[in-house]
Amino acid sequence: AAGVIQSPRHLIKEKRETATLKCYPIPRHDTVYWYQQGPGQDPQFLISFYEKMQSDKGSIPDRFSAQQFSDYHSELNMSSLELGDSALYFCASSPRLAGEADNEQFFGPGTRLTVL
């Protein structure tokens, strides 16, 4: 079965650089979520989108922005990177259709971002 695809899987950046993470949800899933997991931490919700509109917002820094495109893929843009942004970034997707599992989020493999 198709899963959530995230790219790149690993990314190394310098401080103050920018980074773009991409997420391709499971086919027919129209809701996308982003989570950040620091070393030894639990995943923290950043933001979610449904039908290209922001659905919920968590602790996403102002330096970060995200959007969902017409093909439902999503991109997380991170600017002025800081050492503390080094983390595993997960994307998840879920369907929002009648009869489907409610809010069951399927996670991608994650993008490991290292800021030097």
Add this chain to the structure above:
Amino acid sequence: AQKVTQAQTEISVVEKEDVTLDCVYETRDTTYYLFWYKQPPSGELVFLIRRNSFDEQNEISGRYSWNFQKSTSSFNFTITASQVVDSAVYFCALSEDQAGTALIFGKGTTLSVSS
């Protein structure tokens, strides 16, 4: 506010022992969902179970079982006859009954199973 507490930070057992991971949650919602995820050393989050607040039936899946008790706001996870491959971080999570909303994770319990 929603909150998930996993009081056990680390647990170490020997193979074939049974182990229970505790999860206590707080929410004001009457309808909500509870989850368990496994995160092995490779880093991916593996979905284990989802339970809605109206379904208090315990569930068993192979060596895994879950005990949901609304009266104590707990959703505990038991691994029977643990194996080395069970070594991982286990997260309990909570969400509202609305698609598009966040999963609130507990801090996780690191389970180490030695041979």
